[in-house]
Structures are given as C-alpha cells and as structure tokens.
Amino acid sequence: RKEVEQDPGPFNVPEGATVAFNCTYSNSASQSFFWYRQDCRKEPKLLMSVYSSGNEDGRFTAQLNRASQYISLLIRDSKLSDSATYLCVVTSGGGADGLTFGKGTHLIIQP
Amino acid sequence: DAGITQSPRHKVTETGTPVTLRCHQTENHRYMYWYRQDPGHGLRLIHYSYGVKDTDKGEVSDGYSVSRSKTEDFLLTLESATSSQTSVYFCAISEVQGASYEQYFGPGTRLTVT
Numbered sequence: 001r002k003e004v005e006q007d008p009g010p011f012n013v014p015e016g017a018t019v020a021f022n023c024t025y026s027n028s029a030s031q032s033f034f035w036y037r038q039d040c041r042k043e044p045k046l047l048m049s050v051y052s053s054g055n056e057d058g059r060f061t062a063q064l065n066r067a068s069q070y071i072s073l074l075i076r077d078s079k080l081s082d083s084a085t086y087l088c089v090v091t092s093g094g095g096a097d098g099l100t101f102g103k104g105t106h107l108i109i110q111p
Numbered sequence: 112d113a114g115i116t117q118s119p120r121h122k123v124t125e126t127g128t129p130v131t132l133r134c135h136q137t138e139n140h141r142y143m144y145w146y147r148q149d150p151g152h153g154l155r156l157i158h159y160s161y162g163v164k165d166t167d168k169g170e171v172s173d174g175y176s177v178s179r180s181k182t183e184d185f186l187l188t189l190e191s192a193t194s195s196q197t198s199v200y201f202c203a204i205s206e207v208q209g210a211s212y213e214q215y216f217g218p219g220t221r222l223t224v225t
Contacts, residue, residue: 004153032212034213042218042219043201043216043217043218043219044154044201044216045216046213046214046215049213087153087154091212099156099212099214100153101153101154101155102153103151103152103153104153
C-alpha cells in the first residue's frame with residue numbers, strides 16, 4: 001500500500017523562527033511531489049511543487065531526497081499567518097488518480 | 112483562485128436518503144475528482160473523471176456513484192446515505208501537464224448523516 005507519512009505535530013514555534021518538517025513516502029516510483037497548505041475548515045491550497053533540484057519560493061524552501069524517499073519543507077522568518085496544516089502529497093506514477101496525501105503536519109506560530 | 116464551486120456547502124440528511132453533491136468548474140480542466148476528508152485520515156479519493164462520461168473508482172468508492180455529462184460539472188451521489196459517510200467532501204480539478212498533477216480544490220461540502 002502506498003503511504004505518505006508525516007509527523008502530525010502540533011509544532012509550536014515562536015514568530016520569526018525557522019521551522020522544518022519532513023514527509024516520507026513508500027513508493028520509490030513516485031514522480032511528483034507537492035506541499036499543500038490547509039487552514040482550519042478550509043480547502044487545501046497548493047503551496048509549492050517540489051523539484052528534484054530543490055526549490056525556493058520566498059520564505060519557503062522545499063527539498064526532495066529520492067534516495068531516502070523524503071521531502072522537506074523549511075519555513076524561514078515564520079509569520080502568524082503561517083499557522084495551518086501542511087499536507088505532503090506524492091504522485092505514485094500512472095494516471096492522474098495517483099495522488100497520495102499525507103495526514104498533515106499542524107503548525108502553530110505563537111506571537 | 113481556481114474557479115471551482117461546490118453545492119450545497121452544508122447538508123444534514125437522514126440515514127437511507129439519497130444525496131447528490133455538485134462540483135462546478137469554470138477552468139475547462141479535463142480532470143475532476145471527489146475526495147473525502149475525515150479526522151485521522153488524509154484526503155481519500157472517492158471517484159475521478161478524465162473526461163465527459165469517463166469516470167473511474169478511487170480508494171473509497173463503495174456507496175458512491177458519480178456522473179459527468181458536461182466538462183464543467185461533476186456530480187457525486189450517495190444512493191442511500193449512511194452515518195459512516197458523514198464527512199467533508201472536496202472536489203478538485205487538474206489539467207495534467209507532463210508529470211505535474213497539481214490539483215486545485217473547491218471549498219468543500221460538510222455532510223452530516225443522522
């Protein structure tokens with residue numbers, strides 16, 4: 001069974017700090033990787049895709065380690081508005097139905 | 112934001128009644144999906160569609176059926192609702208490009224089956 005594992009948290013982090021969390025996946029054939037953000041009682045929203053070379057979008061950096069089968073998300077200079085649940089999503093190849101979602105990591109930024 | 116709407120946004124129904132949820136998109140995307148989200152679980156795929164009248168089952172399809180008669184609409188039907196189908200239902204769309212399967216989600220429907 002294809003699995004995506006995340007530490008559920010919560011991660012309690014002071015405002016301005018750097019926080020990182022990882023996600024591991026079981027299917028070595030996985031091809032595409034994403035981080036989504038979900039606010040309480042809202043829909044998931046795409047935060048960023050994760051590329052093999054790693055990528056950065058402002059304060060957010062995503063890394064992919066295919067050998068160890070994990071994805072990481074780093075948030076620098078955290079803001080109160082970063083408080084949310086972060087979902088790791090992995091495609092398992094094949095057709096467009098092949099997305100597997102992690103259960104999410106809950107992040108709380110404290111003032 | 113992607114043009115995706117879901118209706119109704121909230122619904123309370125009784126066990127044994129049929130329920131239909133609607134997803135409508137204005138993006139002309141080929142793929143549409145229905146997920147459910149429950150505490151302690153990640154999003155789980157119920158059914159998806161890869162074109163008009165082309166649908167397939169997902170991980171948790173038992174008790175659900177779908178239809179897609181137009182590109183913009185994807186309907187999810189619970190033929191006879193059960194309490195285990197109390198959940199938040201999300202519709203999503205994607206336009207597959209290469210190896211990218213970025214999906215965009217609607218606002219969700221909160222369904223309670225009493």
